[in-house]
Amino acid sequence: MLETCNLCGACVPVCPEDALSIEEVKRTKEIDPSEWCGVWVAAEQRHGKIQSSTYELLGAARGVAEKLEVQVTALLLGSDVENPESLLAAGADEVFYIKDENLAHFGLEPYTKIIADLILERKPEIVLGAATFIGRSLLPRIAVRVHAGLTADCTGLDVDTEKRLLLQTRPAFGGNIMATIICPQHRPQMATVRPKVMKPLDEPYDSNGTVTEVSVDSLSNRVKFLEFVADDTSQINIAEADIIVTGGRGLQDPKNFALIEELAGLLGSAVGASRAAVDAGWINYSHQVGQTGRTVSPKLYIAVGVSGAIQHLVGMQSSDFIIAVNKDPNAPIFKVADVGIVGDLFEVVPKLIEEIKRRKET
Amino acid sequence: MRFIVCIKQVPDTTEVRVNPETNTLIREGVPATVNPFDLYAVEEALILKEQAGGEVIAISMGPPQAEEALREVISMGVDKAILISDRKFAGSDSWATSLTLAAAIRKIGEFDIIFTGKQAADGDTAQVGPGIAEFLDIPQATFVRKVDELNPDQQTIRLQSMWEEGSERLELPLPCLITTVKELNEPRLPSLRGKLTAKKAEIPLWSFDELAVEEKHVGLAGSPTQVIKVFPPPPRAEGELFADADPDEAARIIADKLTEKGLL
Numbered sequence: 001m002l003e004t005c006n007l008c009g010a011c012v013p014v015c016p017e018d019a020l021s022i023e024e025v026k027r028t029k030e031i032d033p034s035e036w037c038g039v040w041v042a043a044e045q046r047h048g049k050i051q052s053s054t055y056e057l058l059g060a061a062r063g064v065a066e067k068l069e070v071q072v073t074a075l076l077l078g079s080d081v082e083n084p085e086s087l088l089a090a091g092a093d094e095v096f097y098i099k100d101e102n103l104a105h106f107g108l109e110p111y112t113k114i115i116a117d118l119i120l121e122r123k124p125e126i127v128l129g130a131a132t133f134i135g136r137s138l139l140p141r142i143a144v145r146v147h148a149g150l151t152a153d154c155t156g157l158d159v160d161t162e163k164r165l166l167l168q169t170r171p172a173f174g175g176n177i178m179a180t181i182i183c184p185q186h187r188p189q190m191a192t193v194r195p196k197v198m199k200p201l202d203e204p205y206d207s208n209g210t211v212t213e214v215s216v217d218s219l220s221n222r223v224k225f226l227e228f229v230a231d232d233t234s235q236i237n238i239a240e241a242d243i244i245v246t247g248g249r250g251l252q253d254p255k256n257f258a259l260i261e262e263l264a265g266l267l268g269s270a271v272g273a274s275r276a277a278v279d280a281g282w283i284n285y286s287h288q289v290g291q292t293g294r295t296v297s298p299k300l301y302i303a304v305g306v307s308g309a310i311q312h313l314v315g316m317q318s319s320d321f322i323i324a325v326n327k328d329p330n331a332p333i334f335k336v337a338d339v340g341i342v343g344d345l346f347e348v349v350p351k352l353i354e355e356i357k358r359r360k361e362t
Numbered sequence: 363m364r365f366i367v368c369i370k371q372v373p374d375t376t377e378v379r380v381n382p383e384t385n386t387l388i389r390e391g392v393p394a395t396v397n398p399f400d401l402y403a404v405e406e407a408l409i410l411k412e413q414a415g416g417e418v419i420a421i422s423m424g425p426p427q428a429e430e431a432l433r434e435v436i437s438m439g440v441d442k443a444i445l446i447s448d449r450k451f452a453g454s455d456s457w458a459t460s461l462t463l464a465a466a467i468r469k470i471g472e473f474d475i476i477f478t479g480k481q482a483a484d485g486d487t488a489q490v491g492p493g494i495a496e497f498l499d500i501p502q503a504t505f506v507r508k509v510d511e512l513n514p515d516q517q518t519i520r521l522q523s524m525w526e527e528g529s530e531r532l533e534l535p536l537p538c539l540i541t542t543v544k545e546l547n548e549p550r551l552p553s554l555r556g557k558l559t560a561k562k563a564e565i566p567l568w569s570f571d572e573l574a575v576e577e578k579h580v581g582l583a584g585s586p587t588q589v590i591k592v593f594p595p596p597p598r599a600e601g602e603l604f605a606d607a608d609p610d611e612a613a614r615i616i617a618d619k620l621t622e623k624g625l626l
């Protein structure tokens with residue numbers, strides 16, 4: 001056991017006998033938590049559109065803020081963002097809109113500086129961001145700058161109201177374990193939250209607040225943004241999709257991927273792929289689901305001709321509902337499937353497409 | 363030019379489980395490997411070194427056995443490796459790990475590009491790369507899928523950073539930090555000569571005393587985050603398997619489910 005210990009420390013707090021210790025741990029209290037108050041959400045806009053993950057975060061933030069009896073503040077950085085007021089209805093008590101034409105497109109350095117400065121000035125006790133490419137680039141830098149703990153890619157948030165601690169639950173080890181994490185001695189308590197896991201509010205929030213525009217002076221940025229190249233094969237991004245139809249090596253040929261695309265088109269869903277399909281060059285890497293691709297949690301995941309190797313499963317097994325079509329009854333994908341169809345995809349999928357078309361017409 | 367690659371030895375996470383009775387990790391018998399994403403980082407550093415000349419240094423913070431991981435990347439062609447190891451570093455979260463690795467990099471001295479993997483397969487945080495960049499106050503490009511051009515004369519690099527719905531093309535001044543995804547390249551296999559070199563290579567060990575860090579900022583004590591509980595993920599409900607449905611039936615079964623879920 002000692003041989004394989006990498007001293008991660010995870011065993012220490014969970015030992016029922018208190019028998020494990022790595023060393024005497026004296027954590028220094030760096031701040032006075034009582035000076036820090038309120039829940040902040042770092043809103044995310046792309047090309048002027050507020051992302052759905054932001055509304056989910058606001059839904060989660062309301063739950064947390066109500067338990068702590070504090071306000072929710074949304075921070076929005078951009079220049080011509082559509083409908084910033086929607087953040088109020090989605091759960092914010094106030095919105096700070098940091099508006100500057102140089103902030104239209106995400107820039108890591110100015111975004112870090114603006115948000116970190118605001119945090120140090122106004123002292124929120126909790127800051128949440130989405131676990132998107134932007135969120136996972138930006139929040140780690142902010143956390144280091146303000147000397148705060150940051151929990152990545154959370155799938156559960158709760159509150160210890162007595163100690164005013166955010167209980168942050170997240171998968172680790174490729175989803176094989178779940179861990180609950182706290183940050184007792186530092187503020188703010190920061191987390192990125194996996195898209196699609198939290199729910200936006202059902203009813204519009206009756207906010208008394210307003211959108212306050214804030215201007216900033218000199219924004220330096222050492223990184224030069226050249227251009228944004230849209231991925232022409234992905235109309236719908238897999239991390240934010242409600243439905244994903246995924247094709248694997250069982251499709252045998254790149255042209256057969258059209259079957260997956262047709263099915264996805266009918267369902268208004270995103271297209272996913274196993275690594276085998278990506279490595280064969282049938283579709284590009286941004287569609288890959290799994291350990292070396294993306295982790296997704298859609299409402300519905302349809303796996304077609306995917307064996308369900310463990311490296312694939314870790315990227316999709318937290319989906320709400322899973323349907324699998326595979327001709328091998330022993331394929332591991334059936335271990336996680338809610339509905340498993342043993343059959344030839346070249347027979348089943350065309351029939352399914354017909355059936356869906358028929359039902360849509362009637 | 364000098365390229366520094368941060369690599370981590372991780373257990374093969376697909377085999378790690380939680381003991382449901384004690385809620386502790388079962389790691390016995392689980393083999394350790396170089397974090398898969400870090401191999402793309404190593405490969406890219408080697409490619410750029412082949413283009414621009416210079417050296418590739420790999421560093422890893424971990425227990426003594428992390429030396430194996432360093433030998434593995436030396437066998438791929440890495441020139442030098444340094445192990446950062448001390449019981450005082452045990453239990454570091456991403457904040458404390460970034461701080462310690464940044465201190466090690468400062469001790470190495472001048473560098474042009476630091477590479478890290480997108481994320482480590484055990485913690486899955488993807489926070490150490492950006493954390494190092496922030497501690498060193500250098501620009502960073504995250505989730506890099508392609509390097510378009512390294513320009514040593516102008517001291518710049520052009521690359522593509524992956525986003526959900528496309529990529530950003532960016533130009534960064536050197537020195538900078540890059541985190542890598544799988545699409546970037548195809549990591550080479552160790553050569554026979556590389557394996558021999560790796561066997562003989564001297565890997566210096568830097569402990570707490572050799573780094574300019576404070577005890578209160580490293581290891582468990584210096585980690586703002588604290589794990590208070592680990593537990594197995596909730597089991598999935600037993601599914602239904604239709605083994606002999608003909609294609610028409612199969613299509614109906616699926617379509618019924620879609621209708622039931624309000625998706626049609």
Ligand SMILES: Cc1cc2nc3c(=O)[nH]c(=O)nc-3n(C[C@H](O)[C@H](O)[C@H](O)COP(=O)(O)OP(=O)(O)OC[C@H]3O[C@@H](n4cnc5c(N)ncnc54)[C@H](O)[C@@H]3O)c2cc1C
Nearest residue numbers: 248249250274275276290291292293305306307309327345
């Ligand atoms: C370090 C590492 C990281 C990895 N990361 C990932 C990752 O991120 N994502 C990922 O997906 N994989 C990953 N892999 C690879 C993974 O181990 C598998 O090799 C891969 O997922 C297999 O893809 P597949 O299911 O499409 O292909 P296969 O395993 O070849 O499965 C094809 C399936 O299609 C079925 N089939 C064939 N023909 C038909 C038909 N006519 N009708 C119905 N079914 C049919 C077969 O029964 C089979 O089950 C990783 C591997 C390693 C070592």
Ligand SMILES: Nc1ncnc2c1ncn2[C@@H]1O[C@H](COP(=O)(O)O)[C@@H](O)[C@H]1O
Nearest residue numbers: 368369423478479481482487488489490
């Ligand atoms: N202990 C470590 N030693 C060296 N590099 C590390 C260590 N931990 C993380 N890294 C690097 O940081 C990347 C991201 O790790 P993480 O933030 O833990 O997901 C990894 O792919 C490594 O390149």
